Amino acid sequence: MTPGSPGDTPPPALSPQEAAALAKAHGLTPLGARPAFGDYVRSIWRRRSFLWTLSQAEAAEKNAEDRLGMLWTLLNPLLLVVSYFLIFGLLLDTKRGVTNFIAFLSIGVVVFGYSSAAITKGTKAIVGNMGLVRALRFPRALLPLSVTLTEFLMTLPAMAVLLVVMLITHEPLTWRWLLLPVALGIQTAILAGLVLMGARLVNVARDIGNLIPVVIRLLRYISGVFFSIDRYAEHHPTVQACLSLQPLALPMDLVRQCLMAEFPVKPLEWFVGLGWAVVLLGAGLWIFWRDEANYGRA
Amino acid sequence: MAAPEPKDSTPAVICSHVDITYRVQGAKKMGPVADEDDESLFKNLFSRGRELATIQSVEAVKDVSFVAYHGESIGIIGRNGSGKSTLLRSIAGLIPPTRGRIWISGEPSLLGVNAVLMSKLSGERNIYIGGQALGLTRAQIKERFADIVDFSGIGDSVYRPMKTYSSGQAARLRFAISTAATPDILMIDEALATGDADFKERSSAKVAEIRQQASTVFLVSHSNSTIRELCSRVLWMEKGVLLADGPTEEVVAAYEATLPKKKPPAKPKPLPPAEA
Structure with a gap:
């Protein structure tokens, strides 16, 4: 029998209209249709334990790579603080106007390190997990969100070291330390929003993935990781405001206000941070959701 | 064998004029440096040697339409690269079709031989990831964990990273995960070919059980006897x-007639001795 001979040809296909009518008559749901935004956010919330499972799995996967495992989450920021201290503290002397430069620098390195890791890895959350995307069905936003959560979990040991550094460098233990979780919450929401936007962008145009580290590097140098924006730009109020209120610089300032006596709490900055968190997370979810039906497309 | 289109039954999957075109981003050897737009100049500068990254389109699935009914078990056959797995993934809602539409009733569950979960992680973690993605809660998975491991027959290997599994072990675990929640539509991509005789028997029984619960089963396989x-x-x-x-017999016979002959097209036997 030759292919296509009578008897084994497929039955005539229904027209698209007939197919749609049949589907409607039997209550079938169309595939590849994007759920309503509200439903989408609710489905993410319902799957929050899956989010937790994914994040733990990713953290375990990362730690399984190296022999020292979890220890690297402490060693890396410590080594970075030491090398930055050598270059910016001793060689270039950027500590102008900061009394406790070691504490200042450590906060910068750890807090920005979290931003940098979350954005670098989170924006690849879809393209890097194509296997998972094409194997299982779940709200895709869980992937970038889980990477953000993973990076948060992996920053916690470094945060603990940070507190020890504060005490060693004679920072007083005050009620302001209690604001630290709020500052980290604001930062995490900001990062989740940026990561959601970036994940969609990189999924559409992979080449952009190569630019992300460059952008992060640039931000590292202008965000006040190792110098005080306020004191370097004090004669240019506009520049100062732009530099210190941008979403990646602000969390460092907030954490410094929590932990260091020489940085008084500025309520305005906290409200701006809260604003960034709400706006960026909302916009990130919305922007990511717009493309929900297309992740995994070949 | 059941009739191909039980008219009294309700449809479970409707596939209407589905096209799937892959955009393949890859290197093309010794491409001409013809276009002078910024993009290709940029790519030339940063590509190694004279390889140009180009985007090619591959039409993996062209204008496929069919209606599948509840309780049907549908085999998909064809040569390598004929679009079987792509079609299946599309019905599973994993690869959106480029054109055309698909409707389904209920939640599909795809079990693919290449369904990479997280290979660096243990089978145990993968059971939780897979189970939760299929809509089970952690408590339900905990409850069924022993059953899943038993069914897969991998024993204590479940605590080793999945990358250390043999292809058979991995396929068996995936089968056990995707059937842990009784799916409305079960799709099996070549997964049964890698199991041993004992597992094949158990999985056949499981597939029959799932069909009885009025679910629909899709099976991609190169083994005509399994089909x-x-x-x-x-x-x-x-x-x-x-x-x-x-109907299976007509179509498989026609397909076998086009294959290079090794042996005369055998009549179906209940349990053929060996797999291709």
């Missing part, structure tokens, strides 16, 4: 086109 054993209806894909759709 004959488990399927009532067969779709034959050739170069992305749906060539035939009908």
Whole structure:
């Protein structure tokens, strides 16, 4: 029998209209249709334990790579603080106007390190997990969100070291330390929003993935990781405001206000941070959701 | 064998004029440096040697339409690269079709031989990831964990990273995960071919059980004997086109007639001795 001979040809296909009518008559749901935004956010919330499972799995996967495992989450920021201290503290002397430069620098390195890791890895959350995307069905936003959560979990040991550094460098233990979780919450929401936007962008145009580290590097140098924006730009109020209120610089300032006596709490900055968190997370979810039906497309 | 289109039954999957075109981003050897737009100049500068990254389109599935009913078990056959797995993934809602529409009733569950979960992680973690993605809660998975491990027959290996599994072990675990929640639509991509005889028997029983619960089963396989054993209806894909759709025996026979002959097309036996 030759292919296509009578008897084994497929039955005539229904027209698209007939197919749609049949589907409607039997209550079938169309595939590849994007759920309503509200439903989408609710489905993410319902799957929050899956989010937790994914994040733990990713953290375990990362730690399984190296022999020292979890220890690297402490060693890396410590080594970075030491090398930055050598270059910016001793060689270039950027500590102008900061009394406790070691504490200042450590906060910068750890807090920005979290931003940098979350954005670098989170924006690849879809393209890097194509296997998972094409194997299982779940709200895709869980992937970038889980990477953000993973990076948060992996920053916690470094945060603990940070507190020890504060005490060693004679920072007083005050009620302001209690604001630290709020500052980290604001930062995490900001990062989740940026990561959601970036994940969609990189999924559409992979080449952009190569630019992300460059952008992060640039931000590292202008965000006040190792110098005080306020004191370097004090004669240019506009520049100062732009530099210190941008979403990646602000969390460092907030954490410094929590932990260091020489940085008084500025309520305005906290409200701006809260604003960034709400706006960026909302916009990130919305922007990511717009493309929900297309992740995994070949 | 059941009739291909039980008219009294309700449809479970409707596939209407589905096209799937892959955009393949890859290197093309010794491409001409013809276009002078910024993009290709940029790519030239940063590509190694004279390789140009180009985007090619591959039509994996072309204008496929069919209606599948509840309780049907449908085999998809065809040569390598004929679009079988792509079609299946599309029905599973994992690869959106480029054109055309698909409707389904309920939640699909795809079990693919290449369904990479997280290979660096243990089978245990993968059971939780897979189970939760299929909509089970952590508590439900905990409850069924022993059953899943038992069914897969991998024993204590479940605590080792999945990358250390043999292909058979991995396939068995995936089968056990995707059938842990009784799916409305079960799709099996070549997964049964890698199991041993004992596992094959258990999985056949499981597939029959799932069909009885009025679910629909799709099975992609290169083993015509597996298809004959488990399927009532067969779709034959050739170069992305749906060539035939009908009762298993007719379509498989027609397909076998086009294959290079090794042995005369054997009549279906209940348990053929060996797999290809």
